[in-house]
Amino acid sequence: MSQPQTERGATPVVRAIDLHKSFGPVHVLRGVSLQVRTGEVLCVMGPSGSGKSTFLRCINQLERVDGGELWVRDELVGHKLRDGKLYELREREIARQRRGIGMVFQRFNLFPHMTAVGNVVEGPMRALKRNRSDAHAAARRLLDRVGLSDKYDAYPGQLSGGQQQRVAIARALAMEPYLMLFDEPTSALDPELVGEVLDVMKALAGDGMTMIVVTHEVGFAREVGDTLVFMDDGIVVESGPPRDVVSAPQHPRTKEFLSRVLG
């Protein structure tokens, strides 16, 4: 698997080396290796069950890696190297490693008992120990940025799917991340609501945010992505500039998948 070595930034934000992960007897990741550099937008595609979501979830340790190495900003994820052994990290340490990584979920996962602002200030106030008025002011600015200036005090149950997902993006951004992970952010949305979420993500990419996006939106990948990775059966099958991969896929499985997605 040859990786493009000269991308935009110089330092890799994420470096995966031969990652393996099993759920019981199911071998989901079978040696994933790739790099994401500062400011890069990496789009990950592949059929369901190909391991793309699992890979994303390993990066902020919602899943524990079984084998291989995962480095985020020159720090080994999930383990500490001491005396030639890898020691599993405690929850508190894991929470610290997650601090600069924002994640957006397919099903939004907003906290239903908190307002939009309440959702956004939760992380800054509890994990970053920001004071209340600063956190609230920042939350309002972020909600303005995702176009929800009139929904500060709305509960998630009163918002549309697209609005909920934009609150979720604001919630992730409130942690001032250097890396944003998107796990099929538009898959649970009605078609007419997809655009408003993609627009927010495009603006974010334009601001230079490093992003890994698991998505089926070929248009988004082509327009915004720097690299498109195609995964199948737990490995990276093909990767390259999105335009090239979409218009001239090399691997037969990529061809087959794209022909199905593009119709």
Added chain:
Amino acid sequence: MTSTGRGGTTTAAPPPGPGQLAGLPRVPLRHYGRWVSAAVVIVLVALLVRAFAQGGIEWSVVGRYLTASAILHGLQNTIIITLCSMALAIVLGVLVAVMRMSANPVTRTVAFGYIWLFRGIPVLLQLLIWYNLALVFPTVGFGPFEARMIDVMTPFMAALLGLGINMSAYTAELVRAGILSVDKGQIEAAQAISLTPNQIRRRIVLPQAMRVILPPLGNEFISTLKMSSLAAVITYGEMLETAEFIYYSNNRVIELLIVAAIWYLAVVSVLSVIQHFVERRFGRGFQSTPTRKARSIGRRLKGAPEQ
């Protein structure tokens, strides 16, 4: 219908066709069955009221004893034992629920055994066992401290342990159900904004679990209140025992039982009101749907068509 339609057979105007029905009066369906069932129920209730009014109940005695100091003292003891055993039940219940869901098989099994044991034995029997513990354990000691069991296991203590531990087994299952009802995605979202496990429990899981736990917990509170009357058999001076003592001497059996019943109902009513407000507090973010549902139920009861 216009005036020409009166008298039935005089006109041969054709019935209005499609597109001509605007403005016609609409006659709701008559629910005759509801009138019949209402009448039957009212008659039965009236008969019941009459029976009680004609029976030999001395209502003046009921009124006199309702605020007698002995009864009020019993009421006070009833409320104290209910509050204390519920507090114990909640503390132990949360602990056992957490143990039951632990990754550690030993704590999980112990919690399972605890629930099996204390939920499976009748409360009355548990009360008797605690109260008579001195028969088999004459002394009880914690490290260097030692005391006679008779001094430790007062009627209050036996009632507290009997009721509290029994209820804690139920509470544990309620708490567990509540925690399991919280979507796994909620915990992941909380982890993703790097909250610690403690913060996730306190800020995300418990508040959402409370919404599910509170209604049955309110029922449990009410059950405990009523079950506290069983403590009469171990001579704890709660309301029922007090009422019994009084009627042993003056023979106004039913009157005093009614006095106790009135007080139980009064306390249960107060608890229900409190429960309503606490549930509303923890229902934040879920209100819009219930009210809409409530309105549609209201419409249905009135027999109006649903929108």
